[in-house]
Amino acid sequence: MFDALTQKFNSVFKSLSGKGKITEANVKEAMREVRKALLEADVNYKVAKQFCKDVQEAAMGQEVVKSLHPGQVMVKIVNDELTKLMGPVDTQVYFVSPGPTIIMLAGLQGCGKTTTAAKLAKYLISKGKKPMMIADDLQRPAAIDQLVTLGEQIDVEVYTEDTKDAVRVAKNGIKRCKQGGYDVAILDTAGRLHIDEEMMGEVSDVAKAVTPHQIYLVCDAMIGQDAVTSAKEFNDRLELDGVILTKLDGDARGGAALSVKAVTGKPIKFIGVGEKLDKIEEFHPDRMASRILGMGDVVTLVEKAQEQYDEEEAKKMQTKMQKGTFGFDDFLKQMKAMKKMGGMSSMLKLLPGVGQQLGNMDIDDGEIGKMEGIIHSMTEEERRDPETISASRRRRIARGCGRTPNEVASLVKTFKRSRDMMKVVSSGGMGGLKGLMSGRMDMASMMQGGKKIKQRSKRKKTIRRRGKIKKRR
Incomplete structure (x- = not known):
């Protein structure tokens, strides 16, 4: 993940390492390369422009300590600005008492909603919760069967109905969740290959019917700018509480991770970093910034x-x-x-x-x-x-x-x-x-x-x- 961006940043920092001090001229030159690297990584143009402006303002007037080189100072500045861009940290899942806490997953078809529902359920089990999944994707063939199979793998109950009424399934699923004494209900909703009024109407109706406590948008990181565009449109209709980025392990560019928070104002809650059901991580902007800059992530x-x-x-x-x-x-x-x-x-x-x-x-x-x-x-x-x-x-x-x-x-x-x-x-x-x-x-x-x-x-x-x-x- 972020391999191409990491290489670009490192080459920029190396070019500064030979300079005697940070000046307006060499910072501007470095920022031209950084902006180019961000755009190549499919970062939103406005986000890339503002980020470079913020870095430039933070860099000017910075005194270079004798023990440090300009390149090392710039690493620190860029790291701080990347952390701000993707932050603040908000990985907490807010639970209600008495339960169940209703978490609704929305997103386009193929973004990994169904698998993410199972990953989230497994994550919640590790936190001592008792989740149940509701198969409310009634559009995609075999979506229900897939969720049932995943539920069996992690020993989590899946509520299903043989109907095309998504609102009815959601309501009855919540009732079953309350009867069974479950802490969390994870609602897997239907998507489309692209945003259309029919899909938006259905997820809006479901949200109104069950009033979920949290709505997470599941985005495929590999589609880059399209992930940011869909996040903005979903947020306008549903008022999202957070974003879950999937397939981040397969995206060498990583532009969606850098853009989605800045464009929607909604925090990235989790990231999917593999196909297995335990491959979900809480999103920490400071740790991600360190990874992007090739500084590792010892805490993780x-x-x-x-x-x-x-x-x-x-x-x-x-x-x-x-x-x-x-x-x-x-x-x-x-x-x-x-x-x-x-x-x-x-x-x-x-x-x-x-x-x-x-x-x-x-x-x-x-x-x-x-x-x-x-x-x-x-x-x-x-x-x-x-x-x-x-x-x-x-x-x-x-x-x-x-x-x-x-x-x-x-x-x-x-x-x-x-x-x-x-x-x-x-x-x-x-x-x-x-x-x-x-x-x-x-x-x-x-x-x-x-x-x-x-x-x-x-x-x-x-x-x-x-x-x-x-x-x-």
Whole structure:
């Protein structure tokens, strides 16, 4: 997400790094590039123009501390202005007592409303709430079946009716919600491929009939300016309480995230960052600004880690690292936790500076499955103590998992190196985040080890084939 914009911002900051001080001339020059980058990212023209004006005003008169370069000062200024542009923070879902709290989702067809309803329900369950979903999208074929299927996956009741009367379904769904003692009713409404009077009339009638406590517009971030336009029109008719941006993981431009708050005045509540039902995040403007500028997002990383790691288990892991008894079984636990957190690539991008270092580095999370196969082919003793894995054992392990002895050897070698590094980090020898970053990068190399071996073996085979051809000639 925001890859193109991040690269543009970084090139602007680099151009300023060689300057002796911030002047009106070099700020104007930088802002021309920033405005161009924002427009290429599909940010609304008026928003881009005002943003550059605000940055320019904030930059002029800024004294550059001796320890800082103009580029570093501009990073701080742009970060602050981006945070203002997308803020303030408003991720709270306001609940009523007595319940149920009625949350209505509106939006165009294909924006991800139905999946977002299930994601929101799963999120609310994690907050101790008991939600129910109401299938009120009576226009799109299979929309009801999709919501029922998603409800089964997260064990949430879905209210359905065999009718085309959306108002009736909404009213009866709320009654069922009250009877069942549910805390929250999530109403999935119908959309169209484009805004029309029929769709607007239906969602307006539903809203009047059930008077939802909160109305969230679900927007597809990948449609850029169209997302902002639809948000404005929906807000004029429904008086929105917030926006949920979906498919943000697939949009390298990110213009909708920067424009929608400024144009509608409504806060972005949540963002969808993947297809799985747990891939919904609270929207924090300051964290998003840091990501856009390539500064990482350590707070989100820590929060994700806390969700996956039990405190007691973490202490046990640290003790093993300190003693140097960290084995392959422990490594597998960490790899599985990383998969749940979004995979190695997404985790590394949350670390300051690491996202930029990655560049086009291809970290294939599918390598985890291959590593699991190799590790499961080991005996309990071998998993506990890799030092016991001799050449004959490597051949046996390779046969058991369908890999090559070289792949097994590479995994064992890199694991030993990582284990030694972890021992140093856990003892405080490398110092905090720097050590953590080194460790993550080393784990990334473990995941790429198999690919490198394959590439080398392919090159060797090619050379051998060429040699045979020459001999025949």
